[in-house]
Amino acid sequence: MADQLNETVIRRVIQHDLRLGDRGRKRDPALLEEVFRLTCRYTGQTPSYDTLAREAHRALRANVGPQRVNHYLRFLNESLLLRLVSPLEIRLKKSRGFPKICLADHSLRASWLQEEIPLDPQALSGAPHLTTVAGHLAESVTGALLCTIGGLDVAHFPARKDEPEVDFVLTIGTRRIPLEVKYQKTVDPLRDTEALRAFLEKSVNNAPFGVLVTQTTVTVDDPRLVCLPLSSLMLMR
Template sequence: MLEALLQLTCRYAGLAPAISELAEQVGLSLNMPVDGRRVTRYLNLLADTLLVRLVPPLDVRLRKNRGGPKLCLADHALRACWLQEQVPLAPDALAERPDLTTQAGHLAESVFGSAASLVAGLDIAHWPERGADREVDFVLTVGVLRVPVEVKYQRRIDPHRDTAGLRSFLEKTVNNAAFGILITQDASGVVDDPRIVSLPLSTFLLLR
């Protein structure tokens, strides 16, 4: 079961699938019923091996049903080897494979989540869409201060559409966030909103 779940984690890297969905997929792979509690135990085991970083959902309202964790791989060579699939993140290489843009965006989220998880003193979570609340890819917390982060790994940034989640989070005072970060493919993805800092993924990895 651990092998089947690791393969699914590679496939869902950068995403936050429901535990029930993972249980169903593992059950189909093994041709046996698998419940969500067992999947959760095995996910935690993978996290203990440091192969996978589990980014939990942030819940300032302390709801019981918070959703599943976002799955971030510690090493994306593992995904390439396991799935026999190469997804380039270098902008020039990705430009030659525009059909992989969506998948590259998910992997960019996984790269950011894994790297941010290693920063001392920094808590990291993701913010699922809830009613009128827009989804935010990640929320970093230092003390009582929060910083929303959106990963938009594409050649062109729409300054309004691609920052909607950040602006929605920043405008709610309960979130206690003064600014947000937009992680981009390169340095051209700059927006005019003074509350939003644009930062290429490669630059963030160097800063870490």
């Protein structure tokens, strides 16, 4: 199944859809494969273009610059193999940070890297060393799902001075809804909701409530926060 997915989906985009690029601009299939491999490794995260360029240079022993990596990321985004979630711009501030990488489907990562990361809570409890990677993957799955909802603008909120990072911010009209993914066995009701509460308490954000996506059903003593397991969120597909 993994080989079939690699050949019929991923390599089809990388090798066959290259011709759909800008006229006169040639893309390097080897570099595109490497950039996609890196997005699988960094899914659910916001690596800088410099970081990705250094890793691609190390793997291919070729001159790879951050602008080229950015261009290839945009191509993969347009191909729908992944979604790039941009940083949120508030109060006309210049955009800061880099896009968050969310794979269109986590099975793409499993097939391309030949690496299974369990999201099922019971299976994950038997492999606690994979908890951090599973958390990034859960964030990727959440972001990819949110990007498919029509009429919803999805961004992420990078950490700023006195303002903690928020995994996702959903904008509907003039309202913003912060969303945090805490895919772990236990959730601390204060520490793990700090980013949501900080975002809600800034009136300029115009946020009526926040969402906490978890591994299992949890409750927190704050009427402004809605908690739901990732499995329940996925029912929206």
